[in-house]
Amino acid sequence: MALFSFSPADYVDAFNKNGYVHIKNGVNLENLAYIQAKTKELTADQNDLKEWEFKGKKQQYLFDFPAEWNFPEAIFQPLASVASMPYETFTMCERHIKVYDKSAKPSVPPHKDRVAAELTVGIPLFMPEGSESHLVLWPNDALDVNPLNTTALWRSSLDEKDLPENRLAGIEPVRVYTEPGDVIMFRGSSIYHEREYPADTALLYLKFNAMRLDPLNEDPSTGLQEALSLKNLSEKTDDELLDCTVEVSPKLYRISRHYTRLHWKEVVQAYVTDEKEFNISEFELSIFKAAENKRSVREIIARLGIPGPEAINHVPTFRRLGALKGLHFI
Ligand SMILES: [Fe+2]
Structure with a gap:
């Protein structure tokens, strides 16, 4: 019922x-x-x-x-x-x-x-x-x-x-x-x-x-999507990943810019539920911003102003964010 x-x-x-x-x-x-x-x-x-x-x-x-x-x-x-x-x-x-x-x-x-x-x-x-x-x-x-x-x-x-x-x-x-x-x-x-x-x-x-956010990992679909993403990452070639759709993990609940006591040197870190926080570059931050709505890797790279023939060179960066569970390949 x-x-x-x-x-x-x-x-x-x-x-x-x-x-x-x-x-x-x-x-x-x-x-x-x-x-x-x-x-x-x-x-x-x-x-x-x-x-x-x-x-x-x-x-x-x-x-x-x-x-x-x-x-x-x-x-x-x-x-x-x-x-x-x-x-x-x-x-x-x-x-x-x-x-x-x-x-x-x-x-x-x-x-x-x-x-x-x-x-x-x-x-x-x-x-x-x-x-x-x-x-x-x-x-x-x-x-x-x-x-x-x-x-x-x-x-x-x-x-x-x-x-x-x-x-x-x-x-x-x-x-x-x-x-x-x-x-x-x-x-x-x-x-x-x-x-x-x-x-x-x-x-x-x-x-x-309606913003695809699951900071306590309580939507059963979040874990399923994460598993699918890791499977895609292990099975697909870089060429295939270019046409894969990605979205920010619903478990990525915060990105922080810290000013450290090492002369206020900046560090940007991403926080994914149940995972250790990790450092990201400004380029990776721009990937997360562009991936807020579901888009293909190719489309995100184009939006970041990178010419088409160079797109393949950036797949490893996407792979890294996927392996750290901040980005889902779906
Ligand atoms: Fe309440």
């Missing part, structure tokens, strides 16, 4: 207008029961993602979609439609079950999700009897996108006056009271939000973007 029971067309206008939408009973009950049972299992095993645990706030578990739910199409398509995001580049970047602690504070300052969470989807799973647990949102104020890879980095990048508790002071939030089986969708990287009175509640959080 499909996870969602709603008709996307009914919610497109509301999402576009408000930046969020609350879909009552948007999940099929059978699927909800499956996720709830899975949550109980995971909680019993304490099989949490230790790395992502927020001490005293919540525990998180990775949720795997059963094959019979027709993942990803039946999950991605309705969500992309409601949010008017292109399905071709629609990428999942989180699929976590979150269980809030008994001792979770009733109220903390609101936050924005990481840059990859252009669209955040919450599906409440459990809520204690009489719980006041609800989502607060500021869909009309301070909507600049968090360009950074975590919520914490966004907060630490702000001046005192720009902290959400100061910037949003006196502005009443929208309060969304959701029940298990509802679906709440909002622009997570731009809208300030938080869950109030979350103690003992559990939700499935799914997060998406």
